[in-house]
Amino acid sequence: xxxxxxxxxxxxxxxSGEWDKWADLFDNNAIVDDMSNISKGKExxxxxxxxxxxxxxxxxxxxxxxxVDGNKAMVVCEIEATTRKGTSxxxxxxxxxxxxxxxxxxxxxxxxxxxxTKAFQ
Amino acid sequence: xxxxxxxIETYFYVVNMGNWDKWVTxxxxxxxxxxxxxxxxxxxETLRGAVDGLKKGYSKFINxxxxxxxxxxxxxxxxxxxxxxxxxxxxDAKGVNFFIVRNGKISYMxxxxxxVPFKPFTDxxxx
Numbered sequence: 164x165x166x167x168x169x170x171x172x173x174x175x176x177x178x179s180g181e182w183d184k185w186a187d188l189f190d191n192n193a194i195v196d197d198m199s200n201i202s203k204g205k206e207x208x209x210x211x212x213x214x215x216x217x218x219x220x221x222x223x224x225x226x227x228x229x230x231v232d233g234n235k236a237m238v239v240c241e242i243e244a245t246t247r248k249g250t251s252x253x254x255x256x257x258x259x260x261x262x263x264x265x266x267x268x269x270x271x272x273x274x275x276x277x278x279x280t281k282a283f284q
Numbered sequence: 285x286x287x288x289x290x291x292i293e294t295y296f297y298v299v300n301m302g303n304w305d306k307w308v309t310x311x312x313x314x315x316x317x318x319x320x321x322x323x324x325x326x327x328x329e330t331l332r333g334a335v336d337g338l339k340k341g342y343s344k345f346i347n348x349x350x351x352x353x354x355x356x357x358x359x360x361x362x363x364x365x366x367x368x369x370x371x372x373x374x375x376d377a378k379g380v381n382f383f384i385v386r387n388g389k390i391s392y393m394x395x396x397x398x399x400v401p402f403k404p405f406t407d408x409x410x411x
Contacts, residue, residue, distance in 0.1 A: 198398070228358065230382075237353050238360075255318075256396045259362050273378070273379050273397055275398055277399050277400065
């Protein structure tokens with residue numbers, strides 16, 4: 164897959180709940196900086212999904228814009244989720260990706276934490 | 285006419301020079317902006333009106349582009365802001381800008397970042 168196909172697959176698998184396929188998009192030594200929560204390695208990244216699922220049983224992340232330049236990509240995306248208490252959470256944000264050898268080696272995610280704080284109050 | 289990358293490079297150059305009046309000239313008259321702190325803005329006059337708040341609200345504002353990705357008329361930038369509010373309280377944040385550039389002008393811009401590091405700016409009383 165090329166860089167654009169990898170990013171599109173990232174969102175497809177995320178929204179279909181195909182977590183093993185989603186995790187396979189990452190390099191074994193990938194680093195994910197999700198709003199300053201750091202996961203190192205594919206296994207840790209796969210396990211981070213469990214935390215999201217426990218906190219947000221309904222979770223979608225819609226791809227709104229994508230810019231690909233060489234082996235790097237950035238996206239505008241919009242999280243649409245519901246907490247265990249039924250509170251809606253909508254947060255538009257951005258992700259940054261580095262791709263090497265057909266795998267995501269680095270990803271960082273940027274959202275306003277205020278949206279999440281408000282949803283979990 | 286500047287291409288997309290040149291417009292974006294100029295954007296960060298003039299911001300870091302503190303030249304907010306030049307910064308406004310990079311935008312189309314019908315600019316639409318979704319700004320994380322200010323909300324939805326439309327039109328160059330609205331943007332020009334916001335410049336005074338930027339000049340008064342920040343005693344220091346450095347926005348370093350860490351990654352600049354360009355694809356046609358669209359660009360996204362990963363940045364690191366090192367700033368201080370009017371009284372010198374420091375602000376340190378990373379985030380992302382999304383741009384659409386048409387005919388050498390920025391016609392749409394949105395930014396995405398945590399608002400919490402900017403509380404020294406948003407919570408200050410400038411009156």
